[in-house]
Amino acid sequence: MTPHALTVDAGVRDLRAADHLLHGLAAVLDLPDAVFGCTHLVRGERPCVVVSLALPSGPLLSTVEERLAAHGHPVTRGIPDAVGRAVLYPGAASLTGTLTVADVVARSAIDRVTVLGAPHPPTTDTRLVTNGHVRPRWTDDGDLVLSAMPAAGGVLVPFEMPDPTPCCADH
Incomplete structure (x- = not known):
């Protein structure tokens, strides 16, 4: 994966909804095929499914981060863990x-x-x-x-x- 990654916590609670979120983000943001979009299960007080986007460059990371924030999505840099389930990936x-x-x-x-x-x-x-x-x-x-x-x-x-x-x- 790439060091240019971010995580979106949209309060999604199941994998199907997280898959739809990733596909929707890819379409709205017009993400290139080189992007990896993964789901990650978060346990604890507020169990949920977060999604991560690994992008091919730093400038694209900044652009995507700004556009997600403008759409009201809570975004953090990095990924929650290294073992995500890939939904978007080359090919x-x-x-x-x-x-x-x-x-x-x-x-x-x-x-x-x-x-x-x-x-x-x-x-x-x-x-x-x-x-x-x-x-x-x-x-x-x-x-x-x-x-x-x-x-x-x-x-x-x-x-x-x-x-x-x-x-x-x-x-």
Whole structure:
């Protein structure tokens, strides 16, 4: 990630709302594709989800910071932690449909794909059905990693589903 980062605390309480906030900010601010936009869970007295923007330059950071403040968004410099969940990242828009693991890594900022519970990484020709929702996470060692899980037909799907069924939905 880049040292040119800021955090926005808009009082969002869930990941879906934070995703919408990031996409909205990217559109309103006309952010370049090189921007990383992440969600971060904040625990404590006021649990919430904050979003961070890592920008490619200091001048862009200052411009974005000023524009966010003008729109009433509380902004602080830096990021709350190094292990955010990426929503905006280079190549994210190209990760649609069914792709190979090699395609995912080649087309985006994602460094690697892992399979939950598997002792080894998937082969480069393993197919991944994106469902239009690919949310990799930063690791402590600075890699952007997509966690996937096996699905019917011998393919993988991202671990995080776009519209998960709420717990106890049928009760």
